[in-house]
Amino acid sequence: xxxxxxxxxxTYGCQMNVYDSERMAEALGGKGYVQTDAADNxxxxxxxxxxxxxxxxxKVYHELGRMKHLKVANPDLKFxxxxxxxxxxxxxxxRRQPMVDLVVGPQSYHRLPAMDDAVQSGVRxxxxxxxxxxxxxxxxxxxxxxxxxTAFLTVQEGCDKFCAFCVVxxxxxxxxxxxxxxxxxxxxxxxxAGVREITLLGQNVNAYHGHEGGLAGLIWALDKVxxxxxxxxxxxxxxxxxxxxxxxxxxxxxxxPYLHLPVQSGSDRILKAMNRKHTAESYLKVIERIRExxxxxxxxxxxxxxxxxxxxxxxxxxxxxxxxxxxxxxYSFKYSTxxxxxxxxxxxxxxDVMNVRLQQLQxxxxxxxxxxxxxxxxxxxxxxxxxxxRTDGQMIGKSGYLHAVYxxxxxxxxxxxxxxxxxxxxxxxxxxxxxxx
Ligand code: 5AD
Ligand code: SF4
Numbered sequence: 218x219x220x221x222x223x224x225x226x227x228t229y230g231c232q233m234n235v236y237d238s239e240r241m242a243e244a245l246g247g248k249g250y251v252q253t254d255a256a257d258n259x260x261x262x263x264x265x266x267x268x269x270x271x272x273x274x275x276k277v278y279h280e281l282g283r284m285k286h287l288k289v290a291n292p293d294l295k296f297x298x299x300x301x302x303x304x305x306x307x308x309x310x311x312r313r314q315p316m317v318d319l320v321v322g323p324q325s326y327h328r329l330p331a332m333d334d335a336v337q338s339g340v341r342x343x344x345x346x347x348x349x350x351x352x353x354x355x356x357x358x359x360x361x362x363x364x365x366x367t368a369f370l371t372v373q374e375g376c377d378k379f380c381a382f383c384v385v386x387x388x389x390x391x392x393x394x395x396x397x398x399x400x401x402x403x404x405x406x407x408x409x410a411g412v413r414e415i416t417l418l419g420q421n422v423n424a425y426h427g428h429e430g431g432l433a434g435l436i437w438a439l440d441k442v443x444x445x446x447x448x449x450x451x452x453x454x455x456x457x458x459x460x461x462x463x464x465x466x467x468x469x470x471x472x473x474p475y476l477h478l479p480v481q482s483g484s485d486r487i488l489k490a491m492n493r494k495h496t497a498e499s500y501l502k503v504i505e506r507i508r509e510x511x512x513x514x515x516x517x518x519x520x521x522x523x524x525x526x527x528x529x530x531x532x533x534x535x536x537x538x539x540x541x542x543x544x545x546x547x548y549s550f551k552y553s554t555x556x557x558x559x560x561x562x563x564x565x566x567x568x569d570v571m572n573v574r575l576q577q578l579q580x581x582x583x584x585x586x587x588x589x590x591x592x593x594x595x596x597x598x599x600x601x602x603x604x605x606x607r608t609d610g611q612m613i614g615k616s617g618y619l620h621a622v623y624x625x626x627x628x629x630x631x632x633x634x635x636x637x638x639x640x641x642x643x644x645x646x647x648x649x650x651x652x653x654x
Contacts, residue, residue: 224250227280228269232451233418234300236369237323238265241299243360244329257287261266261295261333268301268388281314288316290311295319295336299326301388301424308344320345322376323389327352347390355398359406366413366603366632367615372400372427372435373419376529378454379483381492381560382521385420394419397435404442413632414473414601414615415439422450423457433461440471446634447601447617449476452466452519455500458507467510473591473617474511477546478503478521483538484531487524492559497538504542513546514617515589522578523552523571525563532574539581545589545618547582590620592641598622599650602630602636610615621646 224245228238241263242252253259262284266277270276277298288294297319298310304322311317318336322345358624363391376383377392405417417435419425425628428434432450439448455478482488483497486545507514520535539547552569553559593616600622602614616637623646624637636652 219249223252223253223258224247224261225253225256226264226265227256229263229276230269230300232369233323233371233374233420234265234267236371236418237300237326238263240356240626241265241326241329241566244327244356244488245333246360247357248330256284257290259294261297262287263299265296266298266300266302266650268384268555269307270550271555274302274306277310278314281317284346285316289443294322294424295333295386297321298398299323300383301504301534304345304388305384311341311343318342322346324348324352327355333567335336344473347563353395359403359410361406361410364407364410364412365600366411367416368407368412368414368444369416369418369608370400370403370407371395372419373422373425376420376544377424378421378494379492379559381490382524382558384554384555384558387557392421392424392426397428397438400435401438402584404445408442408444412631413445413634415445417448417450418445419450420452421454423453423459423462428429430458430461432457433459433465436462436465436469436472440469441647447471449475449619453478454479455495455503458503461642463503463506465508466507473619474514474615475517475545475619476507476514477517477519478507480538481519482524482527483529483535484527485528485534487531487534490526490560491521492616497534501538501541513618514543517546517619518542518544519584520547520549520578521552522549522574523566525552525560525565527552527574529568536578536581538587539578543589544582544585546586548648549575549578549582584596587642590647591622593639593647594642595639597636598649599634600624600649601634602626602632616647623648624651626651 226238293369295318319342325344335342373394375392376385425432598616600614639649641648
């Protein structure tokens with residue numbers, strides 16, 4: 218038998234890319250590739266890229282330049298660029314970096330096996346179509362190999378919202394939902410391979426329409442999957458938090474008490490300019506209803522500071538909204554101009570203004586995160602153990618609120634949900650003791 222070929226994938230950006238990288242590896246597995254952690258002994262290197270913020274393409278060219286010596290050492294090595302930069306730049310990538318053999322967009326990677334054939338015969342391959350054939354239908358079932366207890370599962374792709382700053386509607390295209398029965402089948406395959414917690418992914422996951430009951434309908438269908446213990450989903454738009462989904466947070470035991478619900482800004486003027494189609498008040502109303510359904514839910518958000526036209530008063534409105542919500546987790550960014558998006562045409566704010574605002578915003582969010590983490594001390598939480606820690610006998614898992622939790626425990630807790638009493642809160646994690654059953 219011939220030696221398996223080695224595939225090295227470097228993944229940038231969001232969780233969706235993590236999922237796509239797994240599926241690309243599985244697709245190329247059918248062509249005899251096995252994944253390696255070492256770029257320097259690979260037969261193929263794939264960069265799965267992200268285009269959400271500035272200089273994304275430049276970073277990819279830089280990374281390719283940095284890896285060029287590997288091609289010099291091994292002329293048979295193939296280079297591929299996948300993901301959203303591939304989608305945005307297309308064949309331009311090969312023009313600028315002729316060492317690249319293939320360019321594949323996020324909707325076409327089911328064609329990787331055929332592209333590999335072309336590349337192996339010395340032909341360059343570029344595919345950034347939004348093809349009619351459904352990539353999920355072409356891709357085989359999930360690998361049966363044993364895997365860790367948590368997994369991502371993409372159920373929806375693309376976005377029809379067109380926020381004025383965002384490239385996603387252009388790179389990932391229109392909203393498409395996978396049929397619920399296929400999602401359930403994939404979840405069953407993942408559970409058979411050892412998965413206990415699934416995070417449903419979509420650029421706008423709560424706009425999911427592959428089930429007549431929407432995302433809530435899908436969650437209830439997954440609730441019936443034996444062996445699946447936890448369900449999460451991300452990322453959501455406030456306007457798509459429908460009644461059934463809010464209610465599920467109170468009634469579905471497998472649905473974890475954590476919700477990532479980006480608001481971006483707390484100023485109505487800026488929200489309008491961002492084309493968010495909601496106000497600060499309507500967002501707060503949604504939060505209030507979710508908290509009525511599930512009082513202990515941990516909320517997470519995304520924020521952009523320095524959107525064109527943002528004044529000090531607008532920024533104060535964002536801080537006020539944050540104070541009102543109290544976030545347990547948050548991601549915040551300086552506005553980054555994305556060519557081709559409506560906001561790119563507007564006059565930009567000075568960098569130093571953005572820096573000061575970002576620092577102030579992050580200071581407040583960090584305070585809130587710490588306070589919520591510290592409030593966990595003394596409480597008992599359910600932890601799904603995922604891996605061993607660095608010190609002997611220590612295991613690491615995640616609580617329902619997505620806090621990392623360390624505890625001394627036997628290795629057989631791996632893959633199991635156990636009760637832990639939290640004893641200590643550090644910067645980015647909690648520590649605790651296993652409770653006696
Ligand atoms: N500039 C800064 N942040 C952005 N995001 C999306 N586009 C931009 C941009 N042009 C942030 C938003 C979004 C998250 C995924 O990335 O906060 O929710
Ligand atoms: Fe981008 Fe807005 Fe769609 Fe989110 S909802 S992917 S921020 S356009």
